[in-house]
Amino acid sequence: MKKLTYFPGCSAHGTSEEFDSTLKLVLKTLDVELEDIPDWNCCGATSAHVMTENLAYALPMRNLVLAEKLENTTMGIACASCYQRMKVTKVHMDENPELAKRINTTVVEEGTYKGTVDVKSMLQYFYEDIGVETIREKVTKSLAGLKVACYYGCLLTRPKDITKFDSPEYPVSMDQICEALGATATEFDYKTECCGASFSISNTEVVINLSGQVLAMAKESGAHAIVVACPLCQSNLDMRQPDIEKHQGVKYDIPVFYITQLMALAFGYPAGELKFPKHIVPVEGALANIGKILPVPEKVKKPIKAVEAESEDK
Amino acid sequence: MITLGTQGKNTFLDDVNIKSGANVLECYQCGKCVGTCPVSQYMDFPPREIMQMIKLGLRNECYMANSHWFCLTCSACSGRCPREIDIPAVMEAVRHLAINENYVNDSKKVKEIRKFHDIFLDMIKRYGRNYELRMMAEFNIRTRNLFKDMHLAPKALLKGKIPLGVKPLKSAKAIKRMFAIAEKLEKNK
Ligand code: SF4
Ligand code: SF4
Numbered sequence: 001m002k003k004l005t006y007f008p009g010c011s012a013h014g015t016s017e018e019f020d021s022t023l024k025l026v027l028k029t030l031d032v033e034l035e036d037i038p039d040w041n042c043c044g045a046t047s048a049h050v051m052t053e054n055l056a057y058a059l060p061m062r063n064l065v066l067a068e069k070l071e072n073t074t075m076g077i078a079c080a081s082c083y084q085r086m087k088v089t090k091v092h093m094d095e096n097p098e099l100a101k102r103i104n105t106t107v108v109e110e111g112t113y114k115g116t117v118d119v120k121s122m123l124q125y126f127y128e129d130i131g132v133e134t135i136r137e138k139v140t141k142s143l144a145g146l147k148v149a150c151y152y153g154c155l156l157t158r159p160k161d162i163t164k165f166d167s168p169e170y171p172v173s174m175d176q177i178c179e180a181l182g183a184t185a186t187e188f189d190y191k192t193e194c195c196g197a198s199f200s201i202s203n204t205e206v207v208i209n210l211s212g213q214v215l216a217m218a219k220e221s222g223a224h225a226i227v228v229a230c231p232l233c234q235s236n237l238d239m240r241q242p243d244i245e246k247h248q249g250v251k252y253d254i255p256v257f258y259i260t261q262l263m264a265l266a267f268g269y270p271a272g273e274l275k276f277p278k279h280i281v282p283v284e285g286a287l288a289n290i291g292k293i294l295p296v297p298e299k300v301k302k303p304i305k306a307v308e309a310e311s312e313d314k
Numbered sequence: 315m316i317t318l319g320t321q322g323k324n325t326f327l328d329d330v331n332i333k334s335g336a337n338v339l340e341c342y343q344c345g346k347c348v349g350t351c352p353v354s355q356y357m358d359f360p361p362r363e364i365m366q367m368i369k370l371g372l373r374n375e376c377y378m379a380n381s382h383w384f385c386l387t388c389s390a391c392s393g394r395c396p397r398e399i400d401i402p403a404v405m406e407a408v409r410h411l412a413i414n415e416n417y418v419n420d421s422k423k424v425k426e427i428r429k430f431h432d433i434f435l436d437m438i439k440r441y442g443r444n445y446e447l448r449m450m451a452e453f454n455i456r457t458r459n460l461f462k463d464m465h466l467a468p469k470a471l472l473k474g475k476i477p478l479g480v481k482p483l484k485s486a487k488a489i490k491r492m493f494a495i496a497e498k499l500e501k502n503k
Pocket of ligand 2: 347350351352353354361384385386387388389390391392401402405
């Protein structure tokens with residue numbers, strides 16, 4: 001049995017509880033034991049780095065220092081924002097011992113930062129430490145028939161010098177995992193566009209616009225559903241979808257799954273355990289495609305559309 | 315580095331470069347960042363213009379622009395910048411400098427964005443973790459917009475999307491201490 005230090009993040013007990021609970025099911029099948037960081041604290045995303053420099057490092061550092069006391073040397077993080085703050089802090093501290101020393105003064109009582117723990121997003125952990133082949137072997141109920149658009153957002157693969165994972169422009173790790181589950185990943189050009197992130201509450205207009213474009217492109221790619229690995233992306237695309245539909249006057253009706261929900265489904269867990277009722281956009285329509293035989297795709301030429309002038313230089 | 319006429323004091327360009335670790339002088343104004351940025355249409359000045367303004371030493375104008383408040387740190391621009399400039403770090407540097415020098419942009423949007431972050435940090439300071447419903451409620455109260463997103467509330471609550479409970483962390487004290495020391499560090503620099 002493998003062991004993994006786990007940082008759940010604040011939303012694990014709130015908006016993204018279904019991510020947390022299905023992640024645990026998946027890891028049970030994959031024979032990985034999670035060890036929570038004792039007494040972990042909020043990493044400060046998405047506000048600390050906006051307002052202050054020191055706090056933005058201090059909050060994640062406390063978790064890193066606490067994690068270093070555990071035996072495992074890899075920390076897995078479900079939430080993409082938490083992952084990014086933690087990883088940025090780790091990389092900057094390791095590169096700059098002077099800075100690490102200064103920030104360490106804020107958490108002296110917890111201990112000295114050593115830099116011995118590696119930080120990975122759960123997606124990265126699945127891809128690098130578990131491997132697509134192992135995931136494929138565990139599938140008992142193929143998702144064949146389901147077409148999904150894999151949406152990575154900004155934080156899982158960017159900035160590339162920090163994450164050192166997959167491609168910052170057109171990542172494929174989640175697509176490969178979904179295909180291993182039997183699903184078909186569509187060709188989706190908005191994989192790493194921003195959903196509006198933390199503006200969900202303070203600047204809803206931006207989220208409606210940006211997430212609206214992601215939904216439109218996912219639909220156009222022919223997907224029945226969107227797959228994500230980030231709580232912020234999930235809530236912007238799912239919870240705000242009715243608002244976006246109203247605003248744009250279109251009906252998308254495209255559910256937004258966490259990758260772990262689909263993995264758990266393919267690993268044979270009953271749908272009743274996967275927290276589908278928590279979704280704002282109902283999932284049944286999309287899931288009904290599982291088992292349907294896909295028509296052989298015609299070789300159509302992809303139309304080359306002019307990219308909308310979304311961000312003209314003023 | 316240009317230091318003309320500054321009598322030994324740091325230029326705005328120096329300040330930003332030191333704080334961000336980037337070299338803004340490298341920017342050759344290609345505009346790739348603007349085409350990439352998902353929120354450039356909301357900015358007073360898109361990233362490319364901010365770069366030039368920094369080079370020109372337009373300190374006040376940069377501080378007062380809403381651009382650095384709108385930057386989502388999505389790092390799409392820096393990934394494509396042919397000069398490999400860490401643009402979000404530059405945006406962040408300008409924002410931190412503006413905050414530390416008490417510049418206030420009082421347009422409605424910026425005020426709301428700032429309020430959100432203040433409430434968020436306040437919540438961590440008090441509880442060590444963030445509680446989403448409280449967060450939303452406080453944001454609405456503090457921006458005097460009580461009914462914002464109310465249409466979402468019943469659905470979200472029913473579906474257990476947003477937890478009601480708030481309980482401070484065991485280590486709430488440690489967090490308070492961290493905030494105090496970090497604040498001091500911020501001032502001492
Ligand atoms: S992409 Fe880089 S070089 Fe081009 S304008 Fe933007 S900051 Fe300057
Ligand atoms: S990091 Fe900021 S400036 Fe760069 S593309 Fe994203 S939002 Fe725009």
